[in-house]
Amino acid sequence: MASVQEMQAFLAIGAAALTTYALRLGGLLLANCLPQHGRFRTFMDALPGTLLVSLVAPNILAAGSWGFLAAACTAALAAKTKNLFLAMLVGMTIVGLARHLFPG
Template identity: 35%
Template sequence: MSDPWFVIVVLAIATFSIRIGGVLLGQKLPNTGPWARALNSLPGCLIISLVSVLLLSGGPNEWIAGSIALAVAWFTKNLPLTMVAGIAAIYLLRL
């Protein structure tokens, strides 16, 4: 089997197993107590971790554009507007 097909098949099986594994794991964890509180907080913590990884992989331009996007998001809570502001800011900063 050539390299691309090997990668496609193994990655497809592994990725689906991970996704369905999380679905099944979620059904097994308790509905109250510390584990439930942890699971309820997990989405916010994952997203803020993702934002941290993305910004730390960049430099000063990304940090300034990130601050501008945060300011727009904070006051408007508007997704498209925040995206437009962030993209425009990084575009202008890199000119």
């Protein structure tokens, strides 16, 4: 028999899963109601890139000069080859090697 704490954990996980799927479904249903043209559409198209920058920029700053070098190499390689996976792999390798060779 499951303890009260285990049941609470299962209920919390279930509630989180239901909330996640409800938000996803709500987004899909609301997407049809949003304007498909104009400034709002332009704003919505730019939003994923903006969110990506807001997640990546603090890590680049925290990594210091090696982070800037890795980000520049990643951006240049992505622009040149159009291979985002390879570009990210190169950027992570630069930061990883810098951390390994120059700890501290």
